[in-house]
Each structure stands twice: as structure tokens, then as C-alpha cells.
Amino acid sequence: MALTPVLVAAQTAPRPDADPRIEKIAAAVSEERLKSLLEKLVSFGTRNTLSDQTSPTYGIGAARSWILEELRRSSEKLRVSFDTHQIAQQGRITRDVDLRNVMAVLPGRSPRRIYVSGHYDTVNIGGQNVSNSSAPGAAAAGGDRQTRAGFDPNVEANGANDDGSGTVLTMELARVFAESGVQFDATLVFIAWAGEEQGLVGSNVHAEDLRKANVAVEAMFNNDIVGNSLGGNGIRDAESIKVYAVGPEDSPARALARHIRKVAGIYVPSHRVRLMAREDRFGRGSDQSSFSQNGFPAIVFREANENFERQHGANDRIDGVDFGYLAQNARVNAAGVAALALAPPAPKVTNDRGGNMLSRDPSGYDATMRWNASPGAAAYRVYWRDTWTNDWEHAQTIGNVSQFTLKNVNIDDFVFGVSAIGVDGQESMVSSYVSPVRAGTTIKRAQ
Numbered sequence: 001m002a003l004t005p006v007l008v009a010a011q012t013a014p015r016p017d018a019d020p021r022i023e024k025i026a027a028a029v030s031e032e033r034l035k036s037l038l039e040k041l042v043s044f045g046t047r048n049t050l051s052d053q054t055s056p057t058y059g060i061g062a063a064r065s066w067i068l069e070e071l072r073r074s075s076e077k078l079r080v081s082f083d084t085h086q087i088a089q090q091g092r093i094t095r096d097v098d099l100r101n102v103m104a105v106l107p108g109r110s111p112r113r114i115y116v117s118g119h120y121d122t123v124n125i126g127g128q129n130v131s132n133s134s135a136p137g138a139a140a141a142g143g144d145r146q147t148r149a150g151f152d153p154n155v156e157a158n159g160a161n162d163d164g165s166g167t168v169l170t171m172e173l174a175r176v177f178a179e180s181g182v183q184f185d186a187t188l189v190f191i192a193w194a195g196e197e198q199g200l201v202g203s204n205v206h207a208e209d210l211r212k213a214n215v216a217v218e219a220m221f222n223n224d225i226v227g228n229s230l231g232g233n234g235i236r237d238a239e240s241i242k243v244y245a246v247g248p249e250d251s252p253a254r255a256l257a258r259h260i261r262k263v264a265g266i267y268v269p270s271h272r273v274r275l276m277a278r279e280d281r282f283g284r285g286s287d288q289s290s291f292s293q294n295g296f297p298a299i300v301f302r303e304a305n306e307n308f309e310r311q312h313g314a315n316d317r318i319d320g321v322d323f324g325y326l327a328q329n330a331r332v333n334a335a336g337v338a339a340l341a342l343a344p345p346a347p348k349v350t351n352d353r354g355g356n357m358l359s360r361d362p363s364g365y366d367a368t369m370r371w372n373a374s375p376g377a378a379a380y381r382v383y384w385r386d387t388w389t390n391d392w393e394h395a396q397t398i399g400n401v402s403q404f405t406l407k408n409v410n411i412d413d414f415v416f417g418v419s420a421i422g423v424d425g426q427e428s429m430v431s432s433y434v435s436p437v438r439a440g441t442t443i444k445r446a447q
């Protein structure tokens, strides 16, 4: 077998393909601006989706108006708008509500979209650790505090870290990308969600609309609780960030996670990206799931070591945010987004009937990968690995072709993938050839 092992870029590897445009974008992230944005954001007292919408200074109405205006002020190149939905009373939405996500679009050469997000809404249920009654399915154990009579959405809920941190990260990246002067191939969407704390409501309706309209969403970078470096256990970790990616092993979310770790290793080498092979933290969730459930590749960034005592209570204040750490997390996002937005789209490796284009041709004992050409690709890179492994083990860069054969490599024994590489060296995510799961059958038994 001709399995030449080629090292797949590890995070500790030298910086092979650093693109000065991406270096500049990562360097433009401003710790000071993150801080001034968050100071203003927490000044609205609460951003509960069911809080006051009419006061000019207090509640979610004032907060969303300020986010909209601030995005407009940050760059003329951004197309800024409310993404407004009328939501009926249901679950933790205890009355009909006018819900508004705030979005800023930076048009690219192509309509394919990359999302960056955080949720700007907040909640105060007296603290995440008071009991588990806010956890999904735990209603029997004392009830959901948000649906109890007397629950007040107007009490103080600063949400500095949850998720003011993800919100200002998203706002800062909108400015940095729009003012970079770089023309991206992908269209970038920076969005601050509402209704997350009532069950991912704002992202759910938005992602459903995207699916119904057949919008090509290539990736969604969600950020939820990414600004605190001092865990509730007293351990500080300001040098790493976690990325949760829903499976199975070769899901689009996992391909996105691997891309982020690779690129972060090039552009933010002092910050470690820890990949988590699960949808989110245990028993908790966020807006990336709205995208996954609608068929889009989506991951969530989470700080390395959380302080659960300072979530979902009045004490989630700005003194719990480490802006140097938040800025590093923003740079990891920036590098991951920029590299994808400059690269061609990932190759399509399935045919019109949904079957994957991997065969034993030509001998019957070889591995031949076929794919549809990606617009803008100048070359491709094929990958393969043992079926029991998560990370690619072998890679080979090839020319501008649409098939490749590995002689005497048994397709049963390896996972295969292919990426597209643009003229300036930027690489897409890797598309995997996934073995279909066999449908069940019902066997007739003799009487």
C-alpha cells in the first residue's frame, strides 16, 4: 500500500501559509473597543426578551436600538437591519412578543453565507446554580422559574458574560471585517440573537427561514459565554477556548471545528483551540443548534473554564469579563471566518441522488474519489484517515482535477475527504465521503 503519511497541519506546526490579509484582520481586533461596547451594553440593566421595549434607557428595546445604531456607525459597508418576528405566547415566552435579532450583512462576491453570532438577550433566574429547575426536562423538579407567576423580566440582568461577551465579539468583528478593505468571496452575516434564554427562539425562526428559502449557509460561528477566564473552581485559563461540534464524526460541524483549529494554529498560535466532540456542554445549549437542526454546519465557542455562580443572575457583571481573553477569542473567530470567506466553497462529494462519489475504481480494489468542481478552485487536497480516528492522518495536494485514485487502498478501511484551494492558497473545509447508515427492515416470521 502506498500510504505516504503527510503531516496534517497541527496547531504547533510552523506557520506555513500565513496570509497577510488575515493577519491584519486578526490584529485589528481591539480589546479597548470590546470593553467600551460591553460597558454600554450592560447599561440597559436587563435585555430580557420580555422586558420593557419602550424605555429609551432600560430594557431590551433600548438595547437593540443601540446595537443597530452602533453597527451602522461602525462601517458604511454594513447593511444593518432588524430581523423582526412576531412570536406567540408559548413555553417561556409568557406573552406574545415582538422579537428582533439585529443583523449586519457584509456582501461578498458570492451569496454563500458565513454567520458569526452571539445572543444579546439575558435572563435573571436567581443564578444558574440555585437549582437545576431551568434545565430542559426538569420542570417536575420545582418548575421552570421563567414561567412561574410573578417572574419579573424587568429585574436586573446584566448578562455581561452571558452573552454580552459573544454579542460585543460579533459587533467588533462586523467592524473589523467591513473596514478591512478586503473583498471576500463569501457574504458575511454578523447577528445578535434575541430569545435565546427562552429556548433559542430568535435563531430558530431565522434558521428555519434560511432553510425554506434555500440559502447556502456554509458555516455558523456561535459565541456564547466567551469572556471569563477565571473558573468558579478558582482555576484561571486565559490561553484556550473550547469549540463544541455536533456529530457524527464526519458531520459538517466537525469539519468546521477542524478548520477552526487548523487556522487558529496559524494566526493565533498562542491560543489553544480544544475541540469537543459533542453538541454543547452537558445539558445546556445555544443557538448553533438552531442551525444544525436546519442542516447548516454550526459550532459554538465556550470559554475554557466557566464560573456557573455568575450566570443567569444579577451578578453576571462586567468585572467578571477578561477583555484580553475575549479579544483572543475574537481573533480565533476572525481567522476562522476570514480563511473560509477567502477560500472557494468546499467541494460537493455527493451526486444528484445524494449518493457519495467514492468507488473502488478502476481495479475494484482501489479508492477513487470524485467531486464536483468548486467555483474559484485552483487545486484540491485529498485527506484520509483510519475509520476509528477523529483527525485526518494523511493529506495530499493535487492539481485542478475532479477525481483522484489511491491505488490498492481499501475504501472499507479509511475515511476520505477533499478540500478546495483557491489561487491565493486559502483552503475550504474538508468534505467527507460518508458511508450511509443502512435503513432498518422488518423480517416476516413464520407462524
Ligand SMILES: [Zn+2]
Pocket (backbone or CB within 6 Å): 119, 162, 163, 196, 224, 225, 286
Ligand atoms: Zn447564553
